[in-house]
Amino acid sequence: MPRYALLLEYDGTHFCGWQRQRDLPSIQKLLEEAAAPLNRGVPPTATASGRTDAGVHAEGAVADLELALDLPPERVRDAINARTLPHPIVVRAAARVAESWSARFDCLGRGYRYRILNRPARPAMEAAKLWHVKRPLDAAAMHEAAQMLLGRHDFSAYRAASCQAKSAIRTLERLEVTRVGEEVHVIAEARSFLHHQVRNLVGTLYEVGHGRRPVTWPHEVLEGLDRAKAGQTAPPDGLVFRFARYEPEPEWV
Numbered sequence: 001m002p003r004y005a006l007l008l009e010y011d012g013t014h015f016c017g018w019q020r021q022r023d024l025p026s027i028q029k030l031l032e033e034a035a036a037p038l039n040r041g042v043p044p045t046a047t048a049s050g051r052t053d054a055g056v057h058a059e060g061a062v063a064d065l066e067l068a069l070d071l072p073p074e075r076v077r078d079a080i081n082a083r084t085l086p087h088p089i090v091v092r093a094a095a096r097v098a099e100s101w102s103a104r105f106d107c108l109g110r111g112y113r114y115r116i117l118n119r120p121a122r123p124a125m126e127a128a129k130l131w132h133v134k135r136p137l138d139a140a141a142m143h144e145a146a147q148m149l150l151g152r153h154d155f156s157a158y159r160a161a162s163c164q165a166k167s168a169i170r171t172l173e174r175l176e177v178t179r180v181g182e183e184v185h186v187i188a189e190a191r192s193f194l195h196h197q198v199r200n201l202v203g204t205l206y207e208v209g210h211g212r213r214p215v216t217w218p219h220e221v222l223e224g225l226d227r228a229k230a231g232q233t234a235p236p237d238g239l240v241f242r243f244a245r246y247e248p249e250p251e252w253v
Contacts, residue, residue, distance in 0.1 A: 001066040004076050005095045005103060005250040006031075006046075008061040011088035012236070013128040018051040018061075027052070027089060031063065034083035038076065040068045049103045049244035050110050050193070055236030057129060060092075060111075060243040062250075064103040073253045095250035109173070109245035110193060114186040114202045115238045118179075130183075131202075131238040137209035139184045143177035145208045146186075148219040149201065150175060156225040158204070160196035160233070168194060177205060184209070187242075196233055204231035 008027075016024040020032075032043035049062040067076065073094035080091050117123050117130040118137050149172055156168040174189035186205065188198045204221060207213040221230045 001068060001099075002070045003064060003066050003097050003099050003101060004073060005097045005101065005252075006063045006065070006077070006080070006091045007093040007095075007250075007252055008063060009059050009090045009092050010057065010061070011128075012052055012055050012057045013088075015054065017054045017056070018048050028063075030084060030087055030089060031080065032065070034080045035065060035067065035076075037083070038067045038069050038071065038079055042068075047102065047104055049107045050241060052239075052241055053196075053236050055128075056239045056241065058241035061241045062103045062107070062244040062246075064097065064101060066099075073251075077253070093252035095252050097250055101250075103244065106246055107192075107244045108247055109189060109191055109243075111174075111187070111189045111242040111245075112193075112198045113240045113242050114188070114198060114234065115240070116184040116186075116202075116206075117182060118184050119182045128237050129240075131235050133184075133206070135210060137184050137206070138211065139177050139179040139209065141211075141215050142184070142186075142205040142209045145205055145215040145218045146175040146177050146201075148216065149222055153222055154225060155194055155197060155222065157221045157227055157230050158197050158200040159194035159227065160200070161227065163195035165194055170194060170197070175201065177209075199234040199236065199239060200227075200230055202234040202238075206234065207231045 018027045020026050020029045036043040044065040046063045046065045077091045077094040117132045152171040176187045204218045
């Protein structure tokens, strides 16, 4: 059966996350149901490059699935997009891939962006895509603290209690904090992340930004391996799955 890779963009505000959960609206369920007519009426199983939580968005997530019909990738893209309307999920591009190709296991890197609106006035336009923080944040101090977390470490202090990963060892390749006008952006990149790792990192750096903790504190938390000593889990609203990296990249159309 032909296998396809799908490059996805979605607004996760009203979804329970990527993973199918009984009768709740999920990205996976909607995508599989939209692809069913291309698979003789049977919803195929879609596997994601990374499973996002409820309320988390994506602009470059990747999924793979097998279909009974052998179609050009652009036909698959357009057919699924026609059937996901009016829901805020779009297949930006599609590609034929090898039968053994996996969006999850062949992924060499994943990237996220977290947006904080840092001003007294609440947002009117993008309330579901930002974390609104009224008090001024010191983005430079947050960035300085973030650089002490780079590299290969045991990130037990930054994983969710429900995380099912066998090991908390991860290599954090990039963690940058910058101010962009009224917003503070946190960019995180690694081969893979633990459950809630990015949101827990953001919630901990937030304490530094407020001046409540010194720039060395997030690293002290890291070395302590205790989730209870870290900052809050930042809300899901501001988190976007930016990209999944492959070598070679699928031939997107």
